[in-house]
Amino acid sequence: MSGPGGDERTEGSSIRELLLEQEDTASLIRDRTLLDPNEVVDEDRIVGRDAQLESITQYLSVVIQQERPPNLLLYGPSGTGKSLIINAVCQNIDELCESRDIQFGVVEMNCQNVGTLGSAVYELARRVADDAGTEVQVPEHGIPTKKKWRELYRLINEHYDTIVFVLDELDMLVGRRDKDEPAFSRLLYQLSRAGSTNEVTANVSVTAITNDTKMMEDVGSRALSSFTPEDVHFDDYDANQLREILRHREDAFYEDALSNDVIPLAAAFAAQTHGDARKAIDLMRTAGSIAERAGAEEVEEAHVRRAQDKVEKNRVLEVTRGISTQKKLCLFATAAVAQETGDGAAKSPHGYTIYQYLTDTLDADQYHQETYVNKMKELTTYSLVECERKSQGPHSGSYLEFTFGEDPGTIIETLREDSRISDIDAGDLRTVVNAQLRA
Numbered sequence: 001m002s003g004p005g006g007d008e009r010t011e012g013s014s015i016r017e018l019l020l021e022q023e024d025t026a027s028l029i030r031d032r033t034l035l036d037p038n039e040v041v042d043e044d045r046i047v048g049r050d051a052q053l054e055s056i057t058q059y060l061s062v063v064i065q066q067e068r069p070p071n072l073l074l075y076g077p078s079g080t081g082k083s084l085i086i087n088a089v090c091q092n093i094d095e096l097c098e099s100r101d102i103q104f105g106v107v108e109m110n111c112q113n114v115g116t117l118g119s120a121v122y123e124l125a126r127r128v129a130d131d132a133g134t135e136v137q138v139p140e141h142g143i144p145t146k147k148k149w150r151e152l153y154r155l156i157n158e159h160y161d162t163i164v165f166v167l168d169e170l171d172m173l174v175g176r177r178d179k180d181e182p183a184f185s186r187l188l189y190q191l192s193r194a195g196s197t198n199e200v201t202a203n204v205s206v207t208a209i210t211n212d213t214k215m216m217e218d219v220g221s222r223a224l225s226s227f228t229p230e231d232v233h234f235d236d237y238d239a240n241q242l243r244e245i246l247r248h249r250e251d252a253f254y255e256d257a258l259s260n261d262v263i264p265l266a267a268a269f270a271a272q273t274h275g276d277a278r279k280a281i282d283l284m285r286t287a288g289s290i291a292e293r294a295g296a297e298e299v300e301e302a303h304v305r306r307a308q309d310k311v312e313k314n315r316v317l318e319v320t321r322g323i324s325t326q327k328k329l330c331l332f333a334t335a336a337v338a339q340e341t342g343d344g345a346a347k348s349p350h351g352y353t354i355y356q357y358l359t360d361t362l363d364a365d366q367y368h369q370e371t372y373v374n375k376m377k378e379l380t381t382y383s384l385v386e387c388e389r390k391s392q393g394p395h396s397g398s399y400l401e402f403t404f405g406e407d408p409g410t411i412i413e414t415l416r417e418d419s420r421i422s423d424i425d426a427g428d429l430r431t432v433v434n435a436q437l438r439a
């Protein structure tokens with residue numbers, strides 16, 4: 001039997017012995033919570049976000065005077081500290097409120113897996129009830145959304161003076177396609193006007209978090225006039241900032257357990273994918289675990305390189321596991337082009353030609369170029385690939401350029417795990433792509 005590190009299980013050893021053996025090898029990482037992306041770390045470990053910390057603190061400070069705080073819109077790429085900063089500020093406010101007997105609550109929800117407006121409202125009610133230590137008094141299914149709203153308002157009125165809803169990845173709450181207005185826009189409308197109607201007596205504030213800078217363009221006019229958030233922008237981190245963030249968590253490892261090049265290399269890898277601190281921290285943790293399993297005395301550069309392969313592959317797997325075969329084919333075709341261009345970028349007409357080649361070879365349905373482009377655009381929300389419109393010159397129209405943050409080779413390798421796609425011959429594909437690029 002092969003262990004997670006690929007080690008052979010010693011013949012005859014019991015599970016208990018194996019567990020104890022694992023404990024013995026866990027000798028490099030001292031405090032795993034410091035390498036857990038969901039942990040809100042202490043303030044003194046937060047690096048390079050002074051401006052955002054200051055503005056959010058100022059905006060929300062009115063809670064202590066029992067006034068309604070403004071709505072906020074935090075936007076920027078993933079892993080740039082949006083959740084960390086809002087949580088750190090809210091934690092401090094919460095402590096102050098407790099000492100002043102103000103009933104303050106923060107209710108977070110990630111909207112990625114919430115299907116409709118009705119489920120979003122129910123989920124918020126459930127979380128509010130949880131936070132207040134009580135229960136929702138309406139059923140989850142079979143009642144109109146209006147009744148769920150009423151229950152949410154009841155819970156808020158009974159338990160809070162001020163409540164802040166933190167809605168992460170809000171733009172993912174699209175809801176039913178037959179509605180003119182996306183579900184997140186309707187949710188924003190209702191939540192942000194709740195405070196100004198008689199239905200809610202508490203101060204309600206909404207913090208929307210998104211990676212999509214264009215989200216506000218899809219917010220309907222009704223919602224726009226009641227939501228009016230204060231914007232706080234989160235830029236990418238550069239390699240220097242990522243290095244500092246990692247240095248402030250060095251004590252997650254035992255003394256002398258990290259060789260000198262580990263932090264700079266993990267920071268450099270993460271800086272390549274739009275400066276994502278989550279990825280930098282993930283790389284440190286994974287490199288540490290790989291080194292522990294190998295029985296190494298310290299984490300070294302080679303462990304970070306292996307971690308980089310693993311983390312990239314996991315990320316691609318996470319995104320590609322849930323997407324349709326057609327989307328996989330679009331992504332596969334575009335990655336195959338980007339791999340050959342050498343700069344990680346592919347032009348949409350090239351990608352589409354390769355998509356046609358793939359669908360012909362596999363005898364799969366073939367969509368028009370517009371659908372291919374739309375499917376690729378949808379994939380940009382996962383930040384695997386970015387898309388930019390480019391002009392070919394004054395008379396030749398424009399095309400979209402897709403750029404991969406990760407190595408396109410990793411995407412290709414991962415997608416090949418799909419049994420249909422694995423039938424594509426790598427040599428033939430490369431020849432077709434290169435012929436296309438030369439044409």
Ligand SMILES: Nc1ncnc2c1ncn2[C@@H]1O[C@H](COP(=O)(O)OP(=O)(O)OP(=O)(O)O)[C@@H](O)[C@H]1O
Pocket residue numbers: 036037038039040041045046047048049076077078079080081082083084085168210211234245277278281
């Ligand atoms: N400035 C920082 N200092 C220290 N740690 C940071 C900083 N920014 C981010 N991190 C860490 O990086 C990880 C990701 O951060 P966070 O969850 O706040 O990102 P995000 O911008 O909300 O991402 P997403 O949009 O994907 O939700 C967390 O572990 C967080 O603690």
